[in-house]
Amino acid sequence: GAVVSQHPSWVICKSGTSVKIECRSLDFQATTMFWYRQFPKQSLMLMATSNEGSKATYEQGVEKDKFLINHASLTLSTLTVTSAHPEDSSFYICSAPMLGAYEQYFGPGTRLTVT
Amino acid sequence: QQQVKQSPQSLIVQKGGISIINCAYENTAFDYFPWYQQFPGKGPALLIAIRPDVSEKKEGRFTISFNKSAKQFSLHIMDSQPGDSATYFCAALRLYTGTASKLTFGTGTRLQVTL
Numbered sequence: 067g068a069v070v071s072q073h074p075s076w077v078i079c080k081s082g083t084s085v086k087i088e089c090r091s092l093d094f095q096a097t098t099m100f101w102y103r104q105f106p107k108q109s110l111m112l113m114a115t116s117n118e119g120s121k122a123t124y125e126q127g128v129e130k131d132k133f134l135i136n137h138a139s140l141t142l143s144t145l146t147v148t149s150a151h152p153e154d155s156s157f158y159i160c161s162a163p164m165l166g167a168y169e170q171y172f173g174p175g176t177r178l179t180v181t
Numbered sequence: 182q183q184q185v186k187q188s189p190q191s192l193i194v195q196k197g198g199i200s201i202i203n204c205a206y207e208n209t210a211f212d213y214f215p216w217y218q219q220f221p222g223k224g225p226a227l228l229i230a231i232r233p234d235v236s237e238k239k240e241g242r243f244t245i246s247f248n249k250s251a252k253q254f255s256l257h258i259m260d261s262q263p264g265d266s267a268t269y270f271c272a273a274l275r276l277y278t279g280t281a282s283k284l285t286f287g288t289g290t291r292l293q294v295t296l
Contacts, residue, residue: 072224098281109270109286110225117281159224163281168213168232168274170284172224 068094070162072173079150079180087145087176089160095140096162100170101133104157116143150180185273187287194294200258202290204271207252211273215284216245216256219268228269229256261294268292
């Protein structure tokens with residue numbers, strides 16, 4: 067199957083700082099990528115849809131000024147958590163669909179801990 | 182509605198037994214039903230998927246049964262092994278031409294396979 071990578075795999079930051087998470091599709095181009103967050107023992111919650119060359123679309127209740135998304139190229143999307151607070155601590159996962167296909171491939175996730 | 186209901190929430194099966202996880206959906210426009218396997222601290226991995234034009238799909242020890250009239254689908258894991266212990270998510274998607282399609286996830290089932 068296709069490979070999606072994320073970097074970093076885990077990060078610890080202090081409250082008030084910003085953190086950038088990268089999502090890359092390694093062997094295919096992805097005009098769209100999805101960003102999820104997952105709390106312990108819960109399902110994945112879609113945060114936003116990242117679109118190459120255009121603005122991201124955010125799900126209801128997700129603060130777009132806090133979670134900045136940039137889809138810089140056909141293989142890279144970044145999520146920046148700005149002015150992070152302890153309640154932003156979570157597992158962030160990206161996914162990328164194969165264009166025109168049903169399959170979506172997930173990255174390994176990034177564990178963010180805000181102290 | 183976009184909801185996908187999944188049960189049970191948790192499941193304990195003895196090694197060699199059959200694990201069965203059920204999902205039900207409401208939106209008849211869904212046309213792709215994947216199952217994802219997630220280990221702790223990892224991203225979900227596509228396990229097996231089915232389209233509504235078939236009633237069953239088997240890949241190794243994993244089988245999806247699909248009942249279109251009842252709007253239900255299930256995952257069967259035959260000869261369950263301790264290495265199958267993970268969280269399983271069902272999902273549903275409607276493929277749109279020319280635009281990315283969002284997955285709708287079930288709430289997840291934590292499977293534990295005991296020796």
